[in-house]
Amino acid sequence: MKKFVEKLARTKAPKDAKNPWDLSRAGNAVRRKNLEGYLMKMAKAKPTVLLVGEAPGYRGCGRTGVPFCSEKLIRAHPFFADNGVFGVEHEGDPMAEASASIVWKTFDALDFYPLMWATYPFHPHEPNDELSNRAPRPEEVRLGREFLENIVRLFAIKHIIAVGRVAEKCLGEMGHEAYAVRHPSHGGATLFAKGLAEFAKKHRN
Numbered sequence: 001m002k003k004f005v006e007k008l009a010r011t012k013a014p015k016d017a018k019n020p021w022d023l024s025r026a027g028n029a030v031r032r033k034n035l036e037g038y039l040m041k042m043a044k045a046k047p048t049v050l051l052v053g054e055a056p057g058y059r060g061c062g063r064t065g066v067p068f069c070s071e072k073l074i075r076a077h078p079f080f081a082d083n084g085v086f087g088v089e090h091e092g093d094p095m096a097e098a099s100a101s102i103v104w105k106t107f108d109a110l111d112f113y114p115l116m117w118a119t120y121p122f123h124p125h126e127p128n129d130e131l132s133n134r135a136p137r138p139e140e141v142r143l144g145r146e147f148l149e150n151i152v153r154l155f156a157i158k159h160i161i162a163v164g165r166v167a168e169k170c171l172g173e174m175g176h177e178a179y180a181v182r183h184p185s186h187g188g189a190t191l192f193a194k195g196l197a198e199f200a201k202k203h204r205n
Contacts, residue, residue: 001039004150005032008121017140018123018130020056020065027089031065034074037085038066039154042115048158049114049203050151051103054166054183055124055136055144060097062123062130064088067116070097073104079113102184106193112200114161117151119170120144141170149174159203161196 005021009032013019020031056062060070066086071094073080080086088094107113120136121144136144148170151157160176162168164183171178181195182188 001036001043001154004039004147004154005036008035008147011143013122014140016125016127016134017120017136018058018062018125019121020062020123028065030087030089031063034065034086037082038069041079041082041085043155045113047113047115047155049161050155050157050159051114051116051161051163052148052167052171052178053099053116053118053163055118055120055133055140056122057097057099057133058123058125058131059095060100061118063090063095067118068100068103070095070100072096073100077104079104099184102189102192106184106196109193110197110200112196115151115155115157117148118144119148119167121147135166141166145170145174152176159199161199163192 009021009023011019020028021035022028053068056067061067063071064074071088071090074086074088075094120140124134124136124140126132126134160171160178162171162178162180168178168180179199182191184192
């Protein structure tokens with residue numbers, strides 16, 4: 001897991017994308033620790049299901065280093081209560097993210113906690129504005145395939161859930177069969193929860 005995070009940290013992102021784990025920013029140390037802690041904790045749980053999103057957002061993984069996770073979740077959810085493992089850079093102003101909140105609320109309701117990752121691991125944003133989100137370009141999604149494939153192998157994943165069309169298309173091009181669910185953003189919370197519940201009835205960790 002440590003080598004995986006180190007490789008992520010050393011991979012260069014374009015000017016209009018942020019690598020949350022990049023070694024050049026002091027504040028990224030907490031995000032590297034968070035991601036390593038998340039992957040290690042999930043490895044102990046031995047999940048067989050992977051939930052794949054599109055890319056980190058600036059209010060979520062871009063600030064925490066953990067897929068579909070905001071600073072408020074790090075501070076409030078029991079999953080992240082391990083002493084000294086998880087932290088936030090912005091202690092005085094922790095952010096929430098709508099998609100992350102919906103995802104974890106659904107997990108809790110179903111008692112179903114798949115591993116999470118993204119088609120593009122870095123935070124794509126508008127030029128010169130890190131407090132924005134944009135869709136990853138095709139070449140960025142292609143760059144992310146190596147890390148996504150590594151995650152699938154590291155955890156011996158058997159089933160994959162694609163959250164949104166970008167993830168569904170990427171996984172199909174990689175030759176992975178995936179169960180598609182609606183992305184929770186922009187009014188998709190109900191359909192996302194319904195899709196995940198239907199999947200969970202058939203496949204559990």
